[in-house]
Amino acid sequence: MxxxxxxxxxxxxxxxSSTQSDxxxxxxxxxxxxxxxxxxxxxxxxxxxxxIITSSTSSSSTTISMRALDSDSRVPKGAIKNxxxxxxxxxxxxxxxxxxxxxxxxxxxxxxxxxxxxxxxxIISKNDIFQLASSINRLQTHPSxxxxxxxxxxxGLKSSYYIVEASLTRDEMLSRLNMxxxxxxxxxxxxxxxxxxxxxxxxxxxxxxxxxxxYGWENIDPDDLAKMTPKAEPVPLAEEIEFYDIPPEFIxxxxxxxxxxxVNSLYDDWIELPIVTPRQIIVSRHIKKFFTGxxxxxxxxxxxxxxxxxxxxxxxxxxxxxGTHIAPQGYYRRMTKKEKxxxxxxxxxxxxxxxxEEENYNEGEEDQLPDNDVMLMKNERFEIEPLxxxxxxxxxxxxxxxxxxxxxxxxxxxxxxxxxxxxxxTLYLKMRLMEEMEEEAEEEEAEAEEEGDEExxxxxxxxxxxxxxILSSCGNDMNTECPSPWLVRFTSKYTNLxxxxxxxxxxxxxxxxxxxxxxxxxxxxxxxxxxFCRRNIPFNHLPKVQEEFPHGSEDFIESTDPSxxxxxxxxxxxxxxxxxPTELGEDGNEYDMEEDDDQYGxxxx
Amino acid sequence: MNVEYFSEGLxxxxxxxxxxxxxxxxxxxxxxxxxxxxxxxxxxxxxGRITATKNDYYIAFGYTNDCLKDRKYFYSLDQYxxxxxxxVQSPKIFQATVLAVEPFVGDxxxxxYVKLDPTFTIVAxxxxxxxxxxxxxxxxxxxxxxxxxxxxEECAICPRGALYKxxxxxxxxxxxxxxxxxxxxxxxxxxxxYRLPRNDLKTNLSKRSDYNYAIDFLDTIxxxxxxxxxFALNMQSNERIAVIKSCVWLGMTFFHKLNSRKHGFLYLxxxxxxxxxxxxx
Numbered sequence: 001m002x003x004x005x006x007x008x009x010x011x012x013x014x015x016x017s018s019t020q021s022d023x024x025x026x027x028x029x030x031x032x033x034x035x036x037x038x039x040x041x042x043x044x045x046x047x048x049x050x051x052i053i054t055s056s057t058s059s060s061s062t063t064i065s066m067r068a069l070d071s072d073s074r075v076p077k078g079a080i081k082n083x084x085x086x087x088x089x090x091x092x093x094x095x096x097x098x099x100x101x102x103x104x105x106x107x108x109x110x111x112x113x114x115x116x117x118x119x120x121x122x123i124i125s126k127n128d129i130f131q132l133a134s135s136i137n138r139l140q141t142h143p144s145x146x147x148x149x150x151x152x153x154x155x156g157l158k159s160s161y162y163i164v165e166a167s168l169t170r171d172e173m174l175s176r177l178n179m180x181x182x183x184x185x186x187x188x189x190x191x192x193x194x195x196x197x198x199x200x201x202x203x204x205x206x207x208x209x210x211x212x213x214x215y216g217w218e219n220i221d222p223d224d225l226a227k228m229t230p231k232a233e234p235v236p237l238a239e240e241i242e243f244y245d246i247p248p249e250f251i252x253x254x255x256x257x258x259x260x261x262x263v264n265s266l267y268d269d270w271i272e273l274p275i276v277t278p279r280q281i282i283v284s285r286h287i288k289k290f291f292t293g294x295x296x297x298x299x300x301x302x303x304x305x306x307x308x309x310x311x312x313x314x315x316x317x318x319x320x321x322x323g324t325h326i327a328p329q330g331y332y333r334r335m336t337k338k339e340k341x342x343x344x345x346x347x348x349x350x351x352x353x354x355x356x357e358e359e360n361y362n363e364g365e366e367d368q369l370p371d372n373d374v375m376l377m378k379n380e381r382f383e384i385e386p387l388x389x390x391x392x393x394x395x396x397x398x399x400x401x402x403x404x405x406x407x408x409x410x411x412x413x414x415x416x417x418x419x420x421x422x423x424x425x426t427l428y429l430k431m432r433l434m435e436e437m438e439e440e441a442e443e444e445e446a447e448a449e450e451e452g453d454e455e456x457x458x459x460x461x462x463x464x465x466x467x468x469x470i471l472s473s474c475g476n477d478m479n480t481e482c483p484s485p486w487l488v489r490f491t492s493k494y495t496n497l498x499x500x501x502x503x504x505x506x507x508x509x510x511x512x513x514x515x516x517x518x519x520x521x522x523x524x525x526x527x528x529x530x531x532f533c534r535r536n537i538p539f540n541h542l543p544k545v546q547e548e549f550p551h552g553s554e555d556f557i558e559s560t561d562p563s564x565x566x567x568x569x570x571x572x573x574x575x576x577x578x579x580x581p582t583e584l585g586e587d588g589n590e591y592d593m594e595e596d597d598d599q600y601g602x603x604x605x
Numbered sequence: 606m607n608v609e610y611f612s613e614g615l616x617x618x619x620x621x622x623x624x625x626x627x628x629x630x631x632x633x634x635x636x637x638x639x640x641x642x643x644x645x646x647x648x649x650x651x652x653g654r655i656t657a658t659k660n661d662y663y664i665a666f667g668y669t670n671d672c673l674k675d676r677k678y679f680y681s682l683d684q685y686x687x688x689x690x691x692x693v694q695s696p697k698i699f700q701a702t703v704l705a706v707e708p709f710v711g712d713x714x715x716x717x718y719v720k721l722d723p724t725f726t727i728v729a730x731x732x733x734x735x736x737x738x739x740x741x742x743x744x745x746x747x748x749x750x751x752x753x754x755x756x757x758e759e760c761a762i763c764p765r766g767a768l769y770k771x772x773x774x775x776x777x778x779x780x781x782x783x784x785x786x787x788x789x790x791x792x793x794x795x796x797x798x799y800r801l802p803r804n805d806l807k808t809n810l811s812k813r814s815d816y817n818y819a820i821d822f823l824d825t826i827x828x829x830x831x832x833x834x835x836f837a838l839n840m841q842s843n844e845r846i847a848v849i850k851s852c853v854w855l856g857m858t859f860f861h862k863l864n865s866r867k868h869g870f871l872y873l874x875x876x877x878x879x880x881x882x883x884x885x886x
Contacts, residue, residue, distance in 0.1 A: 119627065494628070510874075535880060
């Protein structure tokens with residue numbers, strides 16, 4: 001049970017931070033726009049995700065537009081008419097309206113792809129692929145899954161994983177986001193502010209029993225015992241250290257854009273993998289393990305991997321797909337603004353009225369940072385060039401965003417978050433003080449504000465980490481270990497020149513293939529889940545063993561043991577000494593005694 | 606893998622994730638049959654492929670009399686013209702092959718220079734002499750021959766009973782071999798290394814109670830170091846095919862069909878040893 005609980009903790013999130021920088025921006029935008037006439041809604045700290053949720057289901061989307069009707073006086077009357085018409089349409093359908101359905105995310109036809117894989121020479125098995133197709137079909141009928149595609153296979157020692165990449169429906173995504181946000185907010189709080197702090201029992205006594213009343217204290221009166229104070233120092237307790245991880249990306253964003261389902265044998269039910277956290281990605285870069293085929297197996301490694309094998313698997317999937325999903329230049333395009341808004345869940349009808357404002361808003365944003373965390377669209381106007389011109393990595397581009405060293409796709413400002421936490425803590429403590437004594441608190445408030453200004457000045461100097469852009473050319477891939485990251489092969493050299501496929505395989509991730517034939521381009525991974533290494537990977541060394549208690553050089557003095565002869569001589573000398581006082585009298589005795597004390601200190605008559 | 610059941614073998618080896626494209630399969634199968642007839646081999650086997658940056662190497666071997674001692678290896682770049690692989694004897698070449706980290710290029714005449722490890726000799730009491738690391742000229746053809754030899758020595762597998770030692774010392778495929786049954790098939794001690802035995806005959810015989818002089822002279826894979834970590838055995842396709850993958854040379858796959866004489870190994874990889882094995886369990 002214990003381990004289960006732990007894994008659940010990992011499953012959800014391991015980290016904390018301020019949510020503001022990371023929340024889906026659209027919701028912020030929407031909120032700002034929707035409620036210009038209702039300032040009180042901004043002031044109250046309502047759960048911000050309620051807004052997103054409402055926009056998803058049909059029933060509540062109506063309420064939103066109604067609100068817009070009430071408040072927005074600027075909208076011309078014609079627009080209102082249109083809007084009402086649109087509203088009626090939505091109501092007429094009486095079904096949950098999901099704009100995501102309009103986007104083709106994946107090529108779902110497994111058996112068709114199987115033909116190409118077969119031609120290309122990487123393959124599961126003919127029998128398996130039919131089962132796989134049926135099994136994926138079964139998965140697709142689940143109400144919370146929008147689309148899914150076969151991602152590939154990762155081999156394990158006992159059995160291998162079949163992996164399916166799926167995009168979730170908006171309802172599912174939002175309900176998960178809701179849960180996730182609550183948890184993230186809880187995790188972001190400084191420890192002192194957390195409400196439900198678990199009471200930890202003090203550790204059991206370690207070492208020799210010093211407490212009166214157990215052994216050897218039977219003869220002493222209990223009343224005396226109660227008065228006694230122990231001379232020994234109390235056992236030191238471990239202090240709780242505040243530790244905050246970089247927060248994971250929200251479901252439907254960044255590394256967690258898609259969810260992954262795995263199965264060991266195709267008859268079984270698909271199991272969903274947990275979301276990936278930046279820490280898991282960072283640690284997985286330092287270790288190399290075989291998968292066992294058991295999702296709940298421990299990952300024994302140094303540095304310690306935070307999670308079970310399923311988390312390791314998920315981290316590897318994220319890294320592999322970020323590194324190896326490629327397409328020829330022009331095959332994918334970025335979404336236009338309209339599509340993007342549609343994808344982000346803003347209804348078409350509402351969008352029309354707010355079009356101008358949003359454009360301005362978006363432009364301002366894009367100037368700051370190239371947006372890597374985007375969903376790409378298949379380019380309808382893509383025309384295939386002759387394959388021989390594409391037989392070079394320069395003509396290919398990455399179609400999944402790069403994962404930064406931080407373990408995220410969108411950079412997270414950790415320093416800003418820590419300052420945010422500090423500020424929150426001071427505010428919180430101040431609130432407490434306020435309750436106790438009101439006068440002093442006001443002074444402190446002024447001080448805190450001054451500090452806040454300084455911090456804002458400092459944040460300007462921290463630069464965001466920048467990685468290669470999405471849709472950057474594969475020709476620019478640099479790796480010190482692997483001189484040629486991509487290998488290009490044709491399936492047919494001599495005979496069938498018209499119908500040959502182009503295969504690009506990754507050297508960096510052995511087992512990752514991409515094939516191209518006319519308008520079909522797909523990536524697949526069939527391998528052990530290990531990154532290329534030149535010879536062996538530089539594992540981190542274990543740290544030095546900690547000292548149990550610190551000691552100086554004088555605490556232990558080494559000396560050589562006396563030999564048998566020396567001991568015999570000493571015994572003889574002792575015997576002589578005992579005999580002598582009877583012979584010599586008191587003077588000699590005193591003299592000997594002194595000498596004894598000097599040398600050994602413990603021998604007496 | 607025996608050319609006799611080439612396509613079927615490839616189907617079974619699909620659990621390694623890679624196989625050959627249709628063109629490659631047809632070219633290799635036909636050219637190997639021709640090669641077998643030209644050289645009057647009594648058995649012809651496809652060994653595998655070593656990925657190189659420009660052209661991949663395809664390896665095959667055949668034998669005339671003794672399937673362990675006089676194997677002849679061939680390599681091909683275009684899948685239908687086969688050249689004899691040189692026989693490498695110099696230990697320096699083997700050392701250099703193990704140390705070489707650059708990928709294969711696909712040009713057999715390419716010369717590379719490999720720096721060997723420095724050697725340490727004890728000159729006098731507690732005085733150690735370090736010699737400068739020696740630089741060895743390594744031709745890619747020789748490197749290929751050495752790596753093929755090392756890989757097949759370390760992880761080529763056959764099921765117990767598939768090879769038969771004759772009275773005159775020759776080793777031939779056992780004509781009476783009918784495959785392992787369902788009790789034996791998932792047991793590592795029923796698989797043997799396809800090489801000249803390195804253990805003493807008595808050691809190998811004494812490992813099992815039902816020993817047979819003609820069959821049990823080979824080393825079994827359950828004794829390969831690191832114990833229980835060098836090979837991973839999986840049962841596939843309704844537990845009717847045993848698939849053994851080598852963890853030391855990732856890419857080496859072996860299959861054996863239940864109750865049939867069909868078995869074979871194939872290496873599809875880049876010729877890189879997995880040095881991290883001991884940290885990966």
